[in-house]
Every structure is written in C-alpha cells, then in structure tokens.
Amino acid sequence: MVKTIELVDGVVKMLDQTRLPREVVYVDCKDYQMVARGIKDLWIRGAPAIGIAASMGIAIGAREVRADSFDEFMNGLEPVFRTLLATRPTAVNIQWAVDRTRKLLDERKDRPIDELKTFLIEESLRVLEQDIEINKTIGKWGSQFIKDGDTIITHCNAGSLATGGYGTATGPIRAAVEQGKKIQVYADETRPVLQGCRLTSWELMQDNIPVTLITDNTAGAILYNGEINLAIVVTDLTVANGDVANKIGTYPLAVLCRENGVPFYVAAPLSSIDFSIPTGDLIPIEERGPEEVTHVFGCHIAPEGVKVRNIAFDVTPARYVTGIITEKGVFRPEDLHRLNEPGVDLEAIMLKAE
Amino acid sequence: MVKTIELVDGVVKMLDQTRLPREVVYVDCKDYQMVARGIKDLWIRGAPAIGIAASMGIAIGAREVRADSFDEFMNGLEPVFRTLLATRPTAVNIQWAVDRTRKLLDERKDRPIDELKTFLIEESLRVLEQDIEINKTIGKWGSQFIKDGDTIITHCNAGSLATGGYGTATGPIRAAVEQGKKIQVYADETRPVLQGCRLTSWELMQDNIPVTLITDNTAGAILYNGEINLAIVVTDLTVANGDVANKIGTYPLAVLCRENGVPFYVAAPLSSIDFSIPTGDLIPIEERGPEEVTHVFGCHIAPEGVKVRNIAFDVTPARYVTGIITEKGVFRPEDLHRLNEPGVDLEAIMLKAE
Numbered sequence: 230m231v232k233t234i235e236l237v238d239g240v241v242k243m244l245d246q247t248r249l250p251r252e253v254v255y256v257d258c259k260d261y262q263m264v265a266r267g268i269k270d271l272w273i274r275g276a277p278a279i280g281i282a283a284s285m286g287i288a289i290g291a292r293e294v295r296a297d298s299f300d301e302f303m304n305g306l307e308p309v310f311r312t313l314l315a316t317r318p319t320a321v322n323i324q325w326a327v328d329r330t331r332k333l334l335d336e337r338k339d340r341p342i343d344e345l346k347t348f349l350i351e352e353s354l355r356v357l358e359q360d361i362e363i364n365k366t367i368g369k370w371g372s373q374f375i376k377d378g379d380t381i382i383t384h385c386n387a388g389s390l391a392t393g394g395y396g397t398a399t400g401p402i403r404a405a406v407e408q409g410k411k412i413q414v415y416a417d418e419t420r421p422v423l424q425g426c427r428l429t430s431w432e433l434m435q436d437n438i439p440v441t442l443i444t445d446n447t448a449g450a451i452l453y454n455g456e457i458n459l460a461i462v463v464t465d466l467t468v469a470n471g472d473v474a475n476k477i478g479t480y481p482l483a484v485l486c487r488e489n490g491v492p493f494y495v496a497a498p499l500s501s502i503d504f505s506i507p508t509g510d511l512i513p514i515e516e517r518g519p520e521e522v523t524h525v526f527g528c529h530i531a532p533e534g535v536k537v538r539n540i541a542f543d544v545t546p547a548r549y550v551t552g553i554i555t556e557k558g559v560f561r562p563e564d565l566h567r568l569n570e571p572g573v574d575l576e577a578i579m580l581k582a583e
Numbered sequence: 584m585v586k587t588i589e590l591v592d593g594v595v596k597m598l599d600q601t602r603l604p605r606e607v608v609y610v611d612c613k614d615y616q617m618v619a620r621g622i623k624d625l626w627i628r629g630a631p632a633i634g635i636a637a638s639m640g641i642a643i644g645a646r647e648v649r650a651d652s653f654d655e656f657m658n659g660l661e662p663v664f665r666t667l668l669a670t671r672p673t674a675v676n677i678q679w680a681v682d683r684t685r686k687l688l689d690e691r692k693d694r695p696i697d698e699l700k701t702f703l704i705e706e707s708l709r710v711l712e713q714d715i716e717i718n719k720t721i722g723k724w725g726s727q728f729i730k731d732g733d734t735i736i737t738h739c740n741a742g743s744l745a746t747g748g749y750g751t752a753t754g755p756i757r758a759a760v761e762q763g764k765k766i767q768v769y770a771d772e773t774r775p776v777l778q779g780c781r782l783t784s785w786e787l788m789q790d791n792i793p794v795t796l797i798t799d800n801t802a803g804a805i806l807y808n809g810e811i812n813l814a815i816v817v818t819d820l821t822v823a824n825g826d827v828a829n830k831i832g833t834y835p836l837a838v839l840c841r842e843n844g845v846p847f848y849v850a851a852p853l854s855s856i857d858f859s860i861p862t863g864d865l866i867p868i869e870e871r872g873p874e875e876v877t878h879v880f881g882c883h884i885a886p887e888g889v890k891v892r893n894i895a896f897d898v899t900p901a902r903y904v905t906g907i908i909t910e911k912g913v914f915r916p917e918d919l920h921r922l923n924e925p926g927v928d929l930e931a932i933m934l935k936a937e
C-alpha cells in the first residue's frame with residue numbers, strides 16, 4: 230500500500246501527488262512551513278490526508294517554539310496555526326486539527342512544555358493510525374457486498390492517497406482482496422483534474438489490484454453492457470437525509486447505476502456526515518476557474534477565450550444511493566439520521582449482504 | 584460559418600482540424616494523394632465531410648488520368664479509388680462516393696472523356712451543396728423545438744466541421760439563431776478526443792453563438808439544476824427501431840436528460856439511418872487503442888502500462904429519444920420505420936412543437 234504521508238525522526242515525508250503518475254517523489258518537510266506549502270500546492274489532497282498533514286505540521290511546528298510557560302507556548306503556536314489555516318481556506322480538516330490541538334493542550338496546561346511537544350508528535354501519529362483504522366473498518370463493512378468475481382466501478386480518488394492509508398472508497402476493495410476474492414476495478418478518469426486516471430489507477434496498480442482506466446463517458450456503456458456489479462465512491466459531505474456531495478460526475482454515475490440495476494454505495498466516514506444540514510440542496514457547491522478544463526498537464530487544449538463552467542462537485546440525491554458505508558456499519562440513506570438518535574439499535578437498521 | 588472543405592480552381596482546400604483550435608490552417612490539396620492523406624490523417628472527419636472529400640479527391644484524380652476510351656479512363660481511376668478507400672477502411676462514405684462515381688460514369692460511358700472529367704468536378708460540388716441543403720432542412724425542422732431564450736446541450740461535434748457546412752446537430756441551433764432566437768449552447772468536451780472542446784465550442788465561437796464549455800461530468804449537475812431546455816446530438820448510425828449509435832457519452836447524456844425531464848433530440852440525415860438493422864444491440868461497437876485515453880495532445884497523462892477500455896461509441900435505446908430530426912421532418916423513434924412504408928402520410932406521424 231502506497232504511503233501518502235509519514236512522520237519519521239521529526240521529518241514529515243509527503244508524497245508529491247502532483248507529480249503522479251510520472252514520478253514518485255517524497256518530499257522531506259523539515260518545518261511546518263514546508264508542510265503548509267505541500268498542502269497549498271496540492272502535494273497532498275483528500276480531506277482525511279489534509280487533516281493528518283495539518284496535525285503533523287502542528288507537531289513539528291510546536292517543536293521549534295521556545296516557551297517557558299503554557300501561554301507563551303500557545304502564543305508561539307499561533308503562527309503555525311495561521312500558516313496552516315491559510316493554505317486551503319475551505320479545507321475543514323485543517324480547522325479540525327487546529328481546534329483539536331487547542332482543546333487537547335488546554336486539558337494538559339499544567340504539564341511541562343517538553344512533554345506537550347512530545348505529546349503533539351505522538352498525537353499526530355495517532356491521527357494517522359485512527360484514520361487508517363476507520364478506513365479498515367469501512368473496508369470490512371463494505372466488503373460484504375463484494376462477491377468473488379465482481380467488477381467494481383469507482384470515481385475520483387478516495388484511496389490511500391486521499392487518506393492516511395487504505396482509503397475510504399478503496400477500503401472495501403482492499404478488504405475484499407484480503408479476503409481472497411478475485412475482483413477487478415474500473416476507474417473513471419475523472420475530468421477535469423483526472424484523479425481517477427492519475428491517482429486511483431496508479432495506486433491500485435502498485436498493489437496489483439486489477440484496474441482498467443476509462444473515460445467518464447465510458448461508464449454508461451459498460452454499465453449498460455452488464456459488466457459492472459457495483460459502484461463504490463466516497464463523499465466530501467453527506468447530509469442528514471442521505472444526499473451526498475462528491476466530485477463532479479458522481480451524480481451521473483449514480484443515475485446510470487440505478488438505470489441499469491447496479492447497486493451504488495457511498496463510503497462515508499462519520500466525520501464527513503453533517504447531520505445539521507437537512508438536505509443536499511443546501512450544500513454550497515464550489516465553482517472553480519476555467520484552467521482545469523482548458524488545460525491538461527499544462528497543455529492548452531481549448532479555444533482561446535472560451536467560456537467555461539467548472540463545477541467542482543455535484544449532489545447525488547439519496548434515492549440513487551443503495552447504502553452508506555460508515556465505520557459503524559452500512560445504512561440506507563433514509564436511515565442515516567437515526568445514527569444520531571440516542572439509544573438507537575444500529576444492528577436493527579443495518580444493511581446486510583444477502 | 585467556417586468552411587471545412589472547398590474545391591476552387593481544381594484545388595481542394597481542406598481545413599486541417601487536427602490543428603484546431605490552436606491554428607486555423609487550410610491545406611491546398613493539389614492531387615488526390617494529398618486529399619487521401621487529409622482523410623487518413625484526420626484533417627477532415629465526420630461522415631458527410633469525408634464523403635465530400637472523397638468525391639472531390641476522385642474529381643481531381645480523374646483530371647490527371649490520360650485515356651482515349653471509357654475503359655481506359657475507368658482503369659486509370661482505379662488507383663484513385665483504391666488510395667481513397669484505403670485511408671479509413673470503416674468510413675462508409677468513401678465507399679459511397681466510389682460506388683456513386685462508378686454508377687454515374689457508367690450511365691455516361693458514351694460521352695467524351697473531357698466531358699466526364701468536368702462532370703466529376705461539378706458532381707463533387709453538387710455533393711457539397713446537397714449536404715449543406717440537407718443540414719439546412721434538418722435545421723429548419725429541428726428549430727421549431729427551440730424557443731427564444733433556450734439553453735441547448737450538445738455532445739461531440741456534428742457541426743460545420745463534420746459536414747459540408749451548417750452541421751447536423753448544429754443545424755437546428757443555427758436555424759434558431761437565424762430566426763432571431765436568443766439561445767445559448769453548452770458543449771460537452773467529449774473525451775477522449777475532445778471534439779466538443781476543440782471543434783464545437785471553437786466553431787460556435789467563430790459564429791458568435793454563445794457557447795459554454797463543460798467537462799462531460801458536468802452535464803449531470805447543470806441538467807439537475809434545471810439550466811438546460813433541450814439536448815441535440817447527431818448519430819453515426821440509427822436503426823429501424825429508433826435506437827441510436829453515436830459518440831461515447833451520448834447514452835449517459837440521454838439518460839440524464841430523461842431523468843431530469845429534458846427533451847433529447849437526435850439529428851439524423853436519412854443517409855445515417857439503416858432500416859435493415861432491426862435493433863441497436865446488433866450495431867457493432869468499435870473499441871480503439873489506449874492512446875486516446877492515456878494521451879492528450881501528445882501529453883502522457885496516465886500511469887505507464889495502465890490497462891484501458893476505449894469504447895468509441897455507445898447505443899442510446901429509443902426510449903430515451905424524444906425525436907429524430909431528419910430532412911423529411913421530426914419523428915418519434917417508434918415511428919421511424921414508417922418512413923419506409925410505401926405511401927405513408929409523413930405529415931400525420933410528424934412530431935410538431937406545441
């Protein structure tokens with residue numbers, strides 16, 4: 230399994246994903262500024278992976294702070310927090326890492342500074358481990374729906390590279406392989422940024438999981454031909470009614486799956502579910518600049534000056550979703566809100582493979 | 584309107600579409616070998632345009648044949664036919680041009696050779712004119728479904744560049760503009776070969792028809808948002824039951840249109856309808872090499888050695904098609920076969936805008 234990020238001997242080793250699949254280069258980030266640059270310049274991406282990078286950036290940033298008191302230490306951490314938060318303003322996982330650090334340190338304000346510094350290093354390693362643990366649990370729950378011989382389609386990259394390791398959408402795929410099931414994967418290339426082409430197909434090839442790359446346009450034909458048994462994608466944000474926001478192109482894939490009787494699963498760590506948003510039409514959708522559409526790997530492919538709509542995400546209504554795979558089990562989208570009910574019997578509402 | 588191909592003073596002037604949208608270069612083809620090279624190297628593409636190029640290639644090839652008798656003339660034409668037919672073995676329009684030439688010459692075998700040579704030049708100009716005429720008629724019939732203020736989505740390129748001019752799928756769009764309707768067009772980029780990006784958006788920009796370029800993945804979101812009033816695409820081959828084969832990605836677009844209540848029209852010159860094939864599942868579907876998926880404009884974007892499925896066309900079942908726009912009128916796919924019935928009252932089965 231490809232390592233996305235590590236913290237070894239006080240150095241954050243980060244795979245520069247912008248060079249994939251052409252080059253496999255790990256950058257040694259020896260200070261928090263370099264970690265921030267890696268987040269900003271997209272060496273690392275994917276919500277869980279960004280959260281891990283931010284935690285590690287805070288830990289190696291804290292090491293350099295000279296402080297004789299807790300308040301001085303917290304003051305010294307401010308530039309670290311600010312620099313990391315400024316890298317990608319919409320990445321909620323950086324804010325999560327900062328808030329979590331403040332809270333954990335506040336609970337330990339009477340401890341020696343050196344102990345706090347060591348604690349932050351250990352804590353960032355725990356964040357990494359916990360992420361992998363969550364993904365493995367998602368993998369275990371999801372893999373029950375994958376049968377020996379199945380062909381799975383996925384979109385974008387929600388693999389090792391987007392997480393601490395193992396991957397969310399690739400979790401059930403890896404678990405199925407570990408269970409000895411012979412499976413194959415179709416990876417949508419995922420225009421405009423080609424994460425499926427550059428990252429998903431590359432990472433599955435590294436682990437000898439049979440993968441076939443297709444253009445996004447081709448998913449319809451192979452679904453219609455009956456060549457696909459199930460789809461698994463990830464989600465950037467799932468809301469209370471089970472509507473799912475994810476990379477542009479997810480909604481068309483879900484519609485095509487339902488039209489052809491193919492189950493459509495969404496791997497959703499609980500951290501990606503916002504129960505305070507009732508329905509998907511309330512999710513703000515980011516539209517980005519034209520360059521990702523008009524250029525590929527720096528190569529200009531479109532007419533000069535053409536008008537472009539570059540919508541980064543779409544919302545898949547719950548009615549197209551067969552099951553939402555969380556670390557607590559797999560649930561029908563309409564049952565998702567019940568995870569929040571006190572004393573709910575999860576076992577009773579869980580989706581299970583026949 | 585962009586000129587795709589012309590025959591002026593015995594020279595075939597062909598727009599080299601492989602250089603679009605970066606450069607607008609017309610190549611002067613002074614002999615049939617150069618015309619053949621243009622077809623082979625995809626300077627010109629699109630079934631109608633290839634048929635026109637072949638007719639013009641035959642005409643300027645015939646001019647160079649030295650013959651004292653009809654049989655000698657026909658023998659002299661053989662290398663011209665052979666060279667053109669060898670360029671793109673699956674392009675039925677080249678075979679059509681050759682067969683048509685043989686037939687027309689055979690009907691005139693007692694005429695002087697010089698007269699036949701002039702006849703072939705004139706004939707190739709008529710092929711061009713007739714193609715434009717058919718497209719304008721398709722445009723007229725189709726434009727009734729386009730209202731002032733409408734937004735239209737299209738896929739691939741079925742515009743001027745794929746035809747003698749005016750275009751098939753763009754026919755109704757151009758006709759609506761000529762009628763003073765204010766419309767705008769969304770063009771799917773159409774991976775892998777990006778005809779929508781490189782050709783459709785470019786050609787509409789040349790004629791100041793408002794066009795917005797999107798990735799193929801984005802069509803779903805804008806249809807779901809209610810931003811599209813109708814879709815118009817072309818067809819490579821439509822069969823008796825109204826099933827439609829066209830560029831990969833057409834079927835997903837049709838499914839998304841129906842799912843969102845958006846009418847889906849197919850512009851189909853009668854020459855593209857094969858009534859001898861009963862249903863779409865009998866249409867052979869070309870799968871091509873991986874390079875179109877792994878490379879964009881010569882730039883390698885995919886992991887080295889990745890397995891690829893590059894399906895060139897898909898079949899859209901008739902149930903997703905609102906109307907088929909021919910030069911005889913617009914028909915429901917289930918009524919298409921009736922065009923072949925002797926004495927059928929076309930007026931009675933025609934689809935009309937409300």
